Amino acid sequence: MTRDYSQLFPDAAPTPRPLSTLRQLGWQPFFAAQTSIDEMAAHPPVRVVAQHRSGMEATGEAITATLPPQAEATVGDWLLFDRDDPARSRLLDRRSLFQRRAPGTTREHQRIAANVDTAFIVSSCNADFNIARLERYVSLVFEAEVEAVILLTKADLADADGFVADAAAISERVLVLALDARGTEPAVTLAPWCSPGRTLAFLGSSGVGKSTLVNALSGKPVMATGGIREDDAKGRHTTSHRALHILPGGFCVLDTPGMRELQMFGTEAGIAGVFEDIEALAAACRFNDCAHETEPGCAVRAALAQGEIDAPRLARWQKLKREDAFNSATLSERRAQGKAFGKMVRRVIREKRER
Ligand SMILES: Nc1nc2c(ncn2[C@@H]2O[C@H](COP(=O)(O)OP(=O)(O)OP(=O)(O)O)[C@@H](O)[C@H]2O)c(=O)[nH]1
Numbered sequence: 001m002t003r004d005y006s007q008l009f010p011d012a013a014p015t016p017r018p019l020s021t022l023r024q025l026g027w028q029p030f031f032a033a034q035t036s037i038d039e040m041a042a043h044p045p046v047r048v049v050a051q052h053r054s055g056m057e058a059t060g061e062a063i064t065a066t067l068p069p070q071a072e073a074t075v076g077d078w079l080l081f082d083r084d085d086p087a088r089s090r091l092l093d094r095r096s097l098f099q100r101r102a103p104g105t106t107r108e109h110q111r112i113a114a115n116v117d118t119a120f121i122v123s124s125c126n127a128d129f130n131i132a133r134l135e136r137y138v139s140l141v142f143e144a145e146v147e148a149v150i151l152l153t154k155a156d157l158a159d160a161d162g163f164v165a166d167a168a169a170i171s172e173r174v175l176v177l178a179l180d181a182r183g184t185e186p187a188v189t190l191a192p193w194c195s196p197g198r199t200l201a202f203l204g205s206s207g208v209g210k211s212t213l214v215n216a217l218s219g220k221p222v223m224a225t226g227g228i229r230e231d232d233a234k235g236r237h238t239t240s241h242r243a244l245h246i247l248p249g250g251f252c253v254l255d256t257p258g259m260r261e262l263q264m265f266g267t268e269a270g271i272a273g274v275f276e277d278i279e280a281l282a283a284a285c286r287f288n289d290c291a292h293e294t295e296p297g298c299a300v301r302a303a304l305a306q307g308e309i310d311a312p313r314l315a316r317w318q319k320l321k322r323e324d325a326f327n328s329a330t331l332s333e334r335r336a337q338g339k340a341f342g343k344m345v346r347r348v349i350r351e352k353r354e355r
């Protein structure tokens with residue numbers, strides 16, 4: 001009798017387990033820990049994939065749900081769907097949140113995107129490259145408590161080394177990669193971030209290659225790239241209103257119009273994360289409200305005189321702080337500042353133009 005030893009050996013070609021829809025949509029242990037099997041059976045998890053004026057579109061395992069425009073939830077959020085009364089669906093705690101100032105004069109935040117795991121800040125190895133703009137994006141991503149990675153595209157058209165070195169000096173917590181956004185390079189270079197269940201976002205100015213990157217990761221066109229869009233007289237977003245795309249690799253890309261217009265607003269923690277050294281110095285100034293100009297006992301100016309910090313970087317920090325303070329003040333606060341306010345407006349507007 002011949003014995004069958006085959007079971008003692010690992011399968012030569014194990015059949016990969018198909019990914020569940022929930023996993024592909026970004027369901028992670030962090031969310032599972034907030035519920036139970038029983039609750040999930042009664043109220044299936046759904047993720048908001050699109051936000052329309054009439055309500056939110058959410059998807060789960062074999063379920064497409066429509067939720068009323070619920071103030072609390074935004075694209076990327078997970079809810080436990082209540083079929084009988086969708087408005088009572090339970091919103092799960094988020095891992096991260098991008099916000100901006102709500103339109104109007106209030107100080108309220110508007111939620112833009114939830115549960116992004118990694119934000120790729122995209123710039124190109126050309127005239128688009130601008131340290132101040134990158135610092136601005138990194139501050140916003142830090143504020144959202146999302147992992148930031150800087151991607152420098154068009155590395156095929158220029159020597160990327162100088163750009164990479166400059167971007168790497170922004171923060172030790174941000175990895176910088178240079179690549180050609182077209183072809184197979186993105187899938188290889190970005191593989192560590194593209195595992196199933198992860199949610200990615202791409203931020204950056206127009207034309208830097210965000211759509212090209214997403215299409216390269218997808219292996220097929222998901223988003224219209226510059227050339228295609230220019231031919232389309234109807235403008236942006238003609239292909240799909242969905243903000244959350246599942247790519248063939250089982251990970252998601254979150255792309256909402258709101259993410260393209262991120263602004264400094266309540267971004268103190270994010271700015272402090274990028275300018276840790278300067279903020280530590282500022283905390284040591286004699287006066288709490290030191291403007292680091294002519295005040296005695298200014299630790300920031302002392303460090304500048306010693307050559308410990310760099311003058312252009314200090315200027316960029318002050319400018320970001322001003323922009324954040326300006327955007328965060330209410331209209332009445334701005335008015336109350338009177339003349340000083342007028343001066344500030346002119347300065348911020350001038351600085352905006354230079355950006
Ligand atoms: N040579 C080269 N061309 C690139 C690269 N990345 C993008 N491009 C080209 O640059 C143009 C703009 O790229 P898009 O992907 O549309 O840029 P985008 O960031 O999505 O722009 P918006 O959609 O306007 O925000 C396209 O013609 C791309 O083919 C790159 O790494 N190398």
Ligand SMILES: [Zn+2]
Pocket residue numbers: 282285286290291292293295297298299300301
């Ligand atoms: Zn000072």
